[in-house]
Structures are given as structure tokens and as C-alpha cells.
Amino acid sequence: MTDDLIDGLYREGAPIRDTKAPSGPIEQRWSKRQFEAKLVNPANRRKLSVIVVGTGLAGGAAAATLGEQGYQVSAFCYQDSPRRAHSIAAQGGMNAAKNYKGDGDSVYRLFYDTVKGGDYRARESNVYRLAEVSSNIIDQCVAQGVPFAREYGGLLDNRSFGGVQVSRTFYARGQTGQQLLIGAYQALQRQVAEGTVTMYSRHEMLELIVVDGRARGIIVRDMVSGEVETHLADAVVLATGGYGNVFFLSTNAMGCNVTATWRAHRKGAYFGNPCFTQIHPTCIPVAGEHQSKLTLMSESLRNDGRIWVPKKAEDRNKDPRQIPEEDRDYYLERIYPAFGNLVPRDIASRAAKYQCDAGKGVGPGGLGVYLDFSEVIGRVGRDTVSARYGNLFDMYKQITGEDPYEVPMRIYPAVHYTMGGLWVDYDLQSSIPGLFVAGEANFSDHGANRLGASALMQGLSDGYFVLPNTIRDYLASGPYPAVDESAPEVVEAKKSVTSRIEQFLNSKGTRTVDSYHRELGHIMWEYCGMSRNREGLLTAVDRIRTLRKEYWSNVKVLGENEQINQSLERAGRVADFLELGELMCIDALHRRESCGGHFREESQTEDGEAERRDEEFAYAAAWEWGGEDSSPVLHKEDLVYEFIELKQRSYK
Amino acid sequence: MKITVKVWRQTGPEAPGKLVSYQLDDVSPDMSFLEMLDVLNENLATSGEEPIAFDSDCREGICGMCGLMINGSAHGPLRTTTCQLHMRSFSDGETITIEPWRAEPFKVLRDLIVDRGAFDRIISAGGFVSVNTGSAPEAHSTLVPKVNADRAFDTAACIGCGACVAACPNAAAMLFLGAKVTHLGELPQGQPERDSRVVKMLNQHDHEGFGGCTNVGACADACPKEIPLDVISQLNQDLRRAMVKGY
Amino acid sequence: MKLLMAVTGALFVFFVLMHMYGNLKIFGGQSAFDTYAHHLRTFGEPILPYEGFLWAFRVVLILSVVGHAYSAFYLWNKANGARKGRYAVRLAGAAAWRSTTMRWGGVALIAFLVFHLIQFTTHKVNFNSGVSDATIGESPYQLVVASFQLWWVVLVYLIALAAVGLHLQHGVWSAAQTLGCTTSVAARVRAKALAMFVAVVVVVGFALPPLFILFGIVE
Numbered sequence A: 001m002t003d004d005l006i007d008g009l010y011r012e013g014a015p016i017r018d019t020k021a022p023s024g025p026i027e028q029r030w031s032k033r034q035f036e037a038k039l040v041n042p043a044n045r046r047k048l049s050v051i052v053v054g055t056g057l058a059g060g061a062a063a064a065t066l067g068e069q070g071y072q073v074s075a076f077c078y079q080d081s082p083r084r085a086h087s088i089a090a091q092g093g094m095n096a097a098k099n100y101k102g103d104g105d106s107v108y109r110l111f112y113d114t115v116k117g118g119d120y121r122a123r124e125s126n127v128y129r130l131a132e133v134s135s136n137i138i139d140q141c142v143a144q145g146v147p148f149a150r151e152y153g154g155l156l157d158n159r160s161f162g163g164v165q166v167s168r169t170f171y172a173r174g175q176t177g178q179q180l181l182i183g184a185y186q187a188l189q190r191q192v193a194e195g196t197v198t199m200y201s202r203h204e205m206l207e208l209i210v211v212d213g214r215a216r217g218i219i220v221r222d223m224v225s226g227e228v229e230t231h232l233a234d235a236v237v238l239a240t241g242g243y244g245n246v247f248f249l250s251t252n253a254m255g256c257n258v259t260a261t262w263r264a265h266r267k268g269a270y271f272g273n274p275c276f277t278q279i280h281p282t283c284i285p286v287a288g289e290h291q292s293k294l295t296l297m298s299e300s301l302r303n304d305g306r307i308w309v310p311k312k313a314e315d316r317n318k319d320p321r322q323i324p325e326e327d328r329d330y331y332l333e334r335i336y337p338a339f340g341n342l343v344p345r346d347i348a349s350r351a352a353k354y355q356c357d358a359g360k361g362v363g364p365g366g367l368g369v370y371l372d373f374s375e376v377i378g379r380v381g382r383d384t385v386s387a388r389y390g391n392l393f394d395m396y397k398q399i400t401g402e403d404p405y406e407v408p409m410r411i412y413p414a415v416h417y418t419m420g421g422l423w424v425d426y427d428l429q430s431s432i433p434g435l436f437v438a439g440e441a442n443f444s445d446h447g448a449n450r451l452g453a454s455a456l457m458q459g460l461s462d463g464y465f466v467l468p469n470t471i472r473d474y475l476a477s478g479p480y481p482a483v484d485e486s487a488p489e490v491v492e493a494k495k496s497v498t499s500r501i502e503q504f505l506n507s508k509g510t511r512t513v514d515s516y517h518r519e520l521g522h523i524m525w526e527y528c529g530m531s532r533n534r535e536g537l538l539t540a541v542d543r544i545r546t547l548r549k550e551y552w553s554n555v556k557v558l559g560e561n562e563q564i565n566q567s568l569e570r571a572g573r574v575a576d577f578l579e580l581g582e583l584m585c586i587d588a589l590h591r592r593e594s595c596g597g598h599f600r601e602e603s604q605t606e607d608g609e610a611e612r613r614d615e616e617f618a619y620a621a622a623w624e625w626g627g628e629d630s631s632p633v634l635h636k637e638d639l640v641y642e643f644i645e646l647k648q649r650s651y652k
Numbered sequence B: 001m002k003i004t005v006k007v008w009r010q011t012g013p014e015a016p017g018k019l020v021s022y023q024l025d026d027v028s029p030d031m032s033f034l035e036m037l038d039v040l041n042e043n044l045a046t047s048g049e050e051p052i053a054f055d056s057d058c059r060e061g062i063c064g065m066c067g068l069m070i071n072g073s074a075h076g077p078l079r080t081t082t083c084q085l086h087m088r089s090f091s092d093g094e095t096i097t098i099e100p101w102r103a104e105p106f107k108v109l110r111d112l113i114v115d116r117g118a119f120d121r122i123i124s125a126g127g128f129v130s131v132n133t134g135s136a137p138e139a140h141s142t143l144v145p146k147v148n149a150d151r152a153f154d155t156a157a158c159i160g161c162g163a164c165v166a167a168c169p170n171a172a173a174m175l176f177l178g179a180k181v182t183h184l185g186e187l188p189q190g191q192p193e194r195d196s197r198v199v200k201m202l203n204q205h206d207h208e209g210f211g212g213c214t215n216v217g218a219c220a221d222a223c224p225k226e227i228p229l230d231v232i233s234q235l236n237q238d239l240r241r242a243m244v245k246g247y
Numbered sequence C: 001m002k003l004l005m006a007v008t009g010a011l012f013v014f015f016v017l018m019h020m021y022g023n024l025k026i027f028g029g030q031s032a033f034d035t036y037a038h039h040l041r042t043f044g045e046p047i048l049p050y051e052g053f054l055w056a057f058r059v060v061l062i063l064s065v066v067g068h069a070y071s072a073f074y075l076w077n078k079a080n081g082a083r084k085g086r087y088a089v090r091l092a093g094a095a096a097w098r099s100t101t102m103r104w105g106g107v108a109l110i111a112f113l114v115f116h117l118i119q120f121t122t123h124k125v126n127f128n129s130g131v132s133d134a135t136i137g138e139s140p141y142q143l144v145v146a147s148f149q150l151w152w153v154v155l156v157y158l159i160a161l162a163a164v165g166l167h168l169q170h171g172v173w174s175a176a177q178t179l180g181c182t183t184s185v186a187a188r189v190r191a192k193a194l195a196m197f198v199a200v201v202v203v204v205g206f207a208l209p210p211l212f213i214l215f216g217i218v219e
């Protein structure tokens, strides 16, 4: 480890390696690992306890499966029911390499597409495993009664999604995430009835307990009574989802947070690639300062809608129907004639931002571009368009009050998914032994960019098939020595939680939590959003630090701890976002290349496209918490491509 | 727009509650109903009064977390979730009364937040297919006719919001139950446990203290996911069959 | 509980239809009606004693009323238990109104039945002082005709009929629902139509005799 501060912001530590992935032919690695992982005698399982935080696809599936296997599981979520985890919002579908359509799909092709889609910043062995178990997921979900779309003959239907050339996406109308989650939830509730899983709803994890270098429990707050409780176990699983809400406005649910993973990070778990965020191009634009969240519109709209802005900035407030054809700029079709409106998410998003930066953005605030269906309506008729997109049009109308059959839709990119998360090895174990991380919460198999319909696949793969198999290797060495509630580590963890709560309630400040969150969001979006540059990121770090300092002295949280107190809940989450935001900017700053969702203005080709720099940056960044007043430490995990050749993306 | 809201305030489960009026002068018709409450809460917090507690998460109409009684209608005047309701559905100067769901099994925890844990326990009683991870057969080994698949889907769309209970004069949760019983009952995978499922779920329903259904139909009118009333009939039919078989 | 309600309710429907058919015989004139009334009592003789069938039928009906009312009040009570905390704003929508009409409509029906039984079955009370008791004698026909010459008796009946109609219109469909016969949209529409049909037939069928008598078409 060098002691030099790089850029005055971080240090570089020793490289890190994934020691668990077996070597050899990629097709055999997962079987090999499963075989090598130690077994736990069924009679002993009852004596082994596991805490699972999060009941989304990853956590719900993991808790249910571990319960079925006979472990003693405690599951936690902050909503009033495990069924409400944010996985429920996924619309599009889930990939699986079943090759039901006989169109040449295979495990290998799914593997290849995912590595390439992630812009070569994911591990080959992980991604291959993901592709491999994908088809088991479909079998499992169908057996649970998940009502996937079917053809008239009774077979499962597939569609192609996100520009992929094979039909491998399984879906349940526009509610795939909901149906999959309900399947996992029902499996979980079955285990609750069996007594193998104890469910704690409306409980928020606020601290991780680490004893003798192992994760041994968590501190949670009962969000109804305010009681701060200690839960101890042999292993802890975090499946707490993504942190897109650091941007304040995102397509994530209101409660999505980084607290669980961030607290673990502060206790020693490395944070992987925090700056990798995915920005989705087709969301409904912000309508005003009061806006609380952004709504995603399915990407399929780009199949038929044409995206444009007025050529002249002064036309931006005109009724779009009054703007003649020659005054419209169909900029995607102009710049990317080959792909047109169908360029990948990151490119479409960035292009929209540039138009708005140039003052041509439409709608209130000038942050929007038109997605126009008049041409296709004229060509195939209103009824056909309605059959294809009717429900989306209705949703748009419901939210904006405008009728997209008459007036062009307005869309704008929004933060959607975070590829970054806690760093884990092939076993999904973090750098703290006994702490496992699954689903969107880990730094995941998606590299620098996630392909559509693959997050659901990853969550369920982790939860049903990977984690239950790898965690047993760890549990086989247990039960670990019992930890007493009065152990110093436990007392310290609990105290840090209670004193934080007291600090919020006693800091009789003047600004509300939300106003800080909003300001942080503005900073992040401005400087660490769709495109990033050195100067902006430095400014952002600076501003976040100032904001954080002010936050702790001037935030206003009313009420008490011993009751439902939503401002208090948010205060804790925003405090952690304020620390995460800084790390994201530092990560974005240190990665002086463009890759996937991360676009550094300094690293682009002559015609303005993203340029990867594999010689320097073909690694995953695993950040270690440096301490309260110290800078973070970067550990690089080199990514080795044995099977897939690295190529530069091009969509011209 | 100017709006007056009368909101149910109650500090805790055992505390008494009452309606309190608040004034909002600058409401935009494009705001969602919950954003209107967010703004009100910011105002309250700034002036030193505790914000109104209400549940919401996805704000997309899918998680089922939100749910308010608005002027006597569950989820308000439109057939949608509370989070998908917008202020343009109200008129300038209107007074809006906002209450929590009311049913004995849905205890009010604070202000507009209720405890819907009873729904989870009903699902635990039998709302699942018993299949352990890893033991599933190949997905294509069982065909499902499209009509059954479609009906299963229509009924699986229930988001567990509880509006059906809130709107039912008897505070019965029959629509919620019927939706699950129909969803699993339409699929071949759900057959082995079909008879025991309906009996167990109904027993749990009654045990939780929900009222009995007298086929009023208010539930289906309030359901944001348009779960049709015939699921209750399906539930009754399944129950009758199960009883004949001696469950 | 619900099944009990549905089965007893369905029995009522059956009875009411029978009863209406009987009443319509009033148009057939005195003898037809009296024969019917008589026939009711001698049905099954000699196997059953005089009024045997009628009594058997009555027992079933009485049990049904008790069972029906019991389950109605049980559910009512349970509903109240399930919502002790009331809404400040009354439940909106037409549907909620239906439950109120079912309950109070049912109670009104009981009240009417008591009045009706006193009048026609047990005491043969004659409210019409214009017609001597002697004329009525043993002819139910005369009793009926005499009673319905009074406007207020007719009014009581019309009100009761309105209650019956509302109750049936929802009740018949509801019974189908409870018995699990309406598991598709089409079946539900059919059941609703059937309910409306039964309700209309019953109301019209029952309303004809009193009105005709009142307006002097049948004397």
C-alpha cells in the first residue's frame, strides 16, 4: 500500500483476487465449486442460523431456500410486508437461455451477450454461472405458479428485449417482477408457517455486528416501536437492493437505500465499482420541484416512436404540433443512422442530455425530448398503436394529463439501476467472512452496464441457486462460538445506532431531511450523472463534503424515536447517501476511461463516442473504508478474459 | 389550486385519534396525491409540527404499500392506487377527508398507517405451491391452456393493498382471498393443494377477525387491479367442493 | 354460515314463486282461489293428516326463517366486529348502499311477515268494516278482496313488495355467487339478469292482485 494520496482523495492498496472461482473449462466451474463446497448434515442445520436482510428476489429466494433446507433463518425488510420489495416494479421480463424458440440461443450466447453488454467489466466465471442457472430459475418459478405469458398451445412465450437478436425473455405482461416476487414471497411465507423462517417486517438494519473478524449479526430498529434490537447469527446475508436513490430522483422506490451495505462497508466490506450507474432513457420527465420519483416507461416505445427536439431553441415552448417538420431535429436518426432510435440505453440517454444542455429541451424546466408517435399512427393506425402500447399511453396520460395519441410524449433519462455494490467473490462472500451479498446489492455480474431483463435473472440466480450452495461451505465450519449480547462489539454497534438516533433528534436544526436529499441529488445528477469530467467530479466532492457538514449540524428531525417516525428513518438513509455520494465521485474520478454507463468526457473518440481503456482499467475497483477522517483505499481486482475477446462498441 | 385536507391524526396504536384540518394554497394539478401530502409534510416540518405518517414505496401503483381512504372511497375517486391519483382529479377549493383503512385486523399504527400483517398470515396458511427449490420439473413438461394462464394472471395481479377490505361494509377480505385461490387454482401446479388451500386460508381469514362476505361487491369496485367479483364465487365453489370431500 | 343463508334464501325464492302463483289464482275468481287454499290443506291426504303438508312446509319455512335471520345477524354482528373504528366519511359508492338495504330490507320483511300472517293466516283480521265478517266467512278469497279495498293495506303491501324486490334482485344473484355458480364474467352477467327477472316477476306478480282489487277490477 502506498501512502501517497492520489488526487488528494484516495490511496491505492494491495490488489485483490477472487480466490473462490475454480479454474478450468468454464462449463465445469460451477459444478466443481458445488462439489467442493462442504456439506452440512441435515440434523446440524437446525443449529445454524442465518440472517437475511432484504426480501426482494434475491433475499426472498435465499431466505425461502435456506429455510427449506432446514437452517434457522431470520429475514428482515423495511416495508410492511416482504411482498413489497422493489423487485416488484420490474416490468419488462427476465432472460433465460432455454432456447425454446430454437433461434440459436445457448448458455454460451447468453454469457457472451452479458459480458459484452457489460462492456467487459464483469467476471467471466460469474457471468457464465448466471447464464447456466438461468434455465433452472424458469423451472422453479413455473412450478411455484408464476403465470408467465403463454402461447395458445400452452407453451411458454418469449420475446426479444433490449436489442438482443434471440428471443429469450420470459415475461408476465408488464408485471414480471411482481409475479416473480410473489412466487418467492409465497415460498417464503410457506417457510414462515413451517417455522424455519422468522419474518421481521418494518425492521430496518442500521448496523452490522462483526466479532473476531466475522459477520455475526445486525442491529435493527423496529420501525413501529422504535426499539433498537440486536439479532445474532452464524452468517449474515445482505440482499438490500440498489442505491439509485442517492440521486434523490430515480425510478427506485421511495425507501430504497444504501444503509445496510454502507454500514457493512464501514465495518470492512469493500465497495465495488460504486460509480457504475445505469440511466434509462425513456422515463417521464420531472414535472416540478415537488416531484418525488420518476416513472419508467418501457423501452419498447423506442421501436416505433421517433425522438426529436426543435432545431431552434426558441421553439422549445411552442406547441410541438405547430413546429413544422423542417424545424425538427431527429437527432438520433441523424447521428446514428444505422441504429437510429434504437441505440443502447447509455447512448440514447447521453444524446438527450446534450440536446437539453444546448437549450433545446422541451417541457417545464427544459428537461425533456419528444417521443413522437404521429408518424406510426399515420402509418399503421391508432388501433394498432393502441394494441401495442395502450397501457403505456394510459399510464403516461394518467401521470402527465397529456394524451400521447394527440401530443408527442415527453421523455427524459432517469437513474434506474446501480451496477456497483459490495464487492463479493465467486461465493458471493464479501471481504468480511460470514457476510454474503446477493442481488443488486452486490457489485454484480453486470460489469459497467446491465442488459435489460438480466437483473431479475441475477437476483433469483443468487437467491435460489448460488447463495444456498456457497453459504453452506461457510456454515459447515459452524456453529461459530456463541456471541453474547454484552460482547463489546455488540454493545459498541448498538451504541453507535442509538447515539446516531439521538443526534438526529437533538440537532434542533432548521432544514428538513428531504431538502438535503434533494440538494445531494442535484449535485450527483449534475456531476456524476450521464457524463462526467474531472473538474465536475472534484467540484462535486467538495460540495458534498460541505453539505454533509451542514447536514449534521442543521438537519431538522421532529418527533421521537419510540413511534413511527418517517423523518428519522430518512435522516439515517440520507446520512449514508451523503457518504456514498462522495465515494461514487471519487470512483468516477479515478476511472479515467469511459465504459458502459460511466462516460468520462476526457475519454471519447473523435466523433464523441465512449472509449474504453482496457490496458489501464480492465479491473473492478474494490474500495475499502479508510476511516472517518481518512481517505478510501482502492484495491484492484484484475479482470482476466480467457474466453471472450475484448472489443470496442460501435453503433454508428 | 387551494385545497383543504382533513387528515386522521393518531400518534400510536393505542392513542385516540381525530381529524385535523390543514390548508394548502399552492397545489399543482400535476402533483400526485402523495406528493401533495409530501408538500404538506414539508410545510408542517418547517413550522415545527410533526409530519403526517403514511405508507408508500414504489409510487408506481405496483407494490401495494400505499392506500388511503379519500372522501369515503378506497384509493380515492379513480380506480387506481393512491400513488397514481393526481390532484387534477380534485377541484380548486375542495375539502378532502383522508382516513386510514379501517378494519379490526388492520390496526392503525400511526396516522394513516395500518398493519396489514394479517394478509401475510393468510398467505402463510396456504397461499402457495409446495415446491422446494431445485425440485422443479422442466418448465415445458406441463402445458397450461392459454385461457387458464390468462385467468391465473388476471387474478395474480392482486397487489395486496387491502382496498377491498377497506371498502367492504363487512370488512371482509374475500376478494384478496379469492384472487389467490383462483390464481393458483387455475394452474396445474396448484391442483394438489387446491382443496386444503381454500379451507386453510378461509379459516385464517376468519381467525384474523375479518367480516363475512355478503356479496356486496364494493371490494371489486375499489380494487385498483380490477380483480373481478367472480373470484369470490370461485372461492365459494372451491370451498363447497373441498367440504364435500371432507376437508 | 353463508351457505345456510344461501340455501334458506333459495328456499324462500321457491316459496315466494309458488305463493305468487297461488295468489294469481285470485284472477280465476273466488272458487279457483278458495280451492287452491283448500288444496294446500288437503295436499297429500290421506297419507298426511289435514294440513299435514302445509305444516311440513311451514316447519321448513320457519326453520329457514330462523336460519336465515340467524346467519344474517351473525354476519352483521361479525361485520361490526370487523370494523369497530368507523369511518368519518361514509363509504362511498352504490355497493355499500346494497348491504344496508339487504339488512334493513330483511328486517322490514320480517315485520311485514308478522303483519301478514296475523292478517291472513292466524287471526283472519278483517280491517274493512264495510264488509261484514260473515261475508268473509270461510272464504279466503273474500278476506283478501275485502282487505285490499283499503288503500293503506295496499300501500303496506306495496312497500313490502319493494323490499322483497330489492332483496331478491340482489339476493338471487348473491345466492348464485355464494353457491359458486358465477365463476366467469358471462355467468355473472347471466345470474344478474336472472335475479332481475325473478325480482320483477315477483314484484309484478304480487302487486297485481292488490292493485286490481283496489281499483275494483276484481271484486
Ligand SMILES: Cc1cc2nc3c(=O)[nH]c(=O)nc-3n(C[C@H](O)[C@H](O)[C@H](O)COP(=O)(O)OP(=O)(O)OC[C@H]3O[C@@H](n4cnc5c(N)ncnc54)[C@H](O)[C@@H]3O)c2cc1C
Pocket (backbone or CB within 6 Å): A053, A054, A055, A056, A057, A058, A059, A076, A077, A078, A079, A082, A084, A085, A086, A087, A088, A089, A090, A091, A092, A093, A094, A176, A177, A203, A204, A205, A206, A239, A240, A241, A242, A251, A252, A253, A256, A257, A259, A260, A296, A416, A417, A438, A439, A440, A441, A452, A453, A454, A455, A456, A457, A459
Ligand atoms: C422500475 C424498474 C424496472 C425494472 N425492470 C426490470 C426488468 O424488466 N428486468 C430486469 O431484469 N430488471 C429490472 N429492474 C431491475 C430489478 O428489478 C432489480 O435490480 C432487482 O429486482 C433487485 O432485486 P433485489 O432482490 O436485489 O433487491 P430489492 O428487490 O430492491 O429488495 C431490497 C430488499 O431489501 C430490503 N432492505 C433494503 N434496505 C434495508 C435495510 N436497511 N434494512 C432492512 N431491509 C432493507 C427491502 O425491504 C427489500 O426487501 C427494474 C428496476 C426498476 C427500478
Ligand code: HEM
Pocket (backbone or CB within 6 Å): B213, B214, B215, B216, C002, C005, C006, C007, C008, C009, C010, C012, C013, C016, C065, C068, C069, C072, C073, C102, C103, C105, C106, C107, C109, C110, C164, C167, C168, C170, C171, C172, C174, C175, C176, C178
Ligand atoms: C328475517 C328477515 C330477513 C333478513 C334479516 C334478511 C337478511 C338477509 C341478508 C343480510 C342477506 C345477505 C345478503 C347477501 O348474502 O348478499 C340475505 C340474503 C337473502 N335473502 Fe334475506 N333476509 C330476510 C328475509 C328474507 C325473505 C323473507 C326472503 C324471501 C323472499 C329472503 C331471501 C333472500 C335471498 C334469496 C337471499 C340470498 C342468499 C345469499 O345471499 O346467499 N330473505 N337476506
Ligand code: HEM
Pocket (backbone or CB within 6 Å): C016, C019, C023, C037, C040, C054, C057, C058, C113, C116, C117, C120, C121, C140, C144, C157, C160, C161, C164, C206, C207, C209, C210
Ligand atoms: C299480493 C300479495 C299477497 C297476498 C294476496 C297474500 C295472500 C296470502 C294469503 C291469503 C295467505 C293465507 C294462505 C292460507 O293460509 O290459506 C298467505 C299466507 C302467507 N303469505 Fe302471503 N300474500 C301476499 C304476499 C306475500 C309476500 C310478499 C310474502 C313473503 C315474502 C308472503 C308470505 C306468506 C307466508 C309466509 C304465508 C304463510 C303460509 C302458511 O300459511 O304457511 N305473502 N298469503
Ligand code: SF4
Pocket (backbone or CB within 6 Å): B157, B158, B159, B160, B161, B162, B163, B164, B165, B175, B176, B179, B219, B222, B223, B224, B225, B226, B227
Ligand atoms: S384484491 Fe384488489 S383491492 Fe384487494 S388487496 Fe388485491 S389488489 Fe388490493
Ligand code: F3S
Pocket (backbone or CB within 6 Å): B167, B168, B169, B170, B171, B172, B173, B174, B175, B212, B213, B214, B215, B216, B217, B218, B219, B220, B232
Ligand atoms: S364488498 Fe364485501 S361483502 Fe363481499 S363482495 Fe366484497 S367482500
Ligand code: FES
Pocket (backbone or CB within 6 Å): B055, B056, B057, B058, B059, B060, B061, B062, B063, B064, B065, B066, B067, B081, B082, B083, B084
Ligand atoms: S406506493 Fe406502491 S402501489 Fe402505491
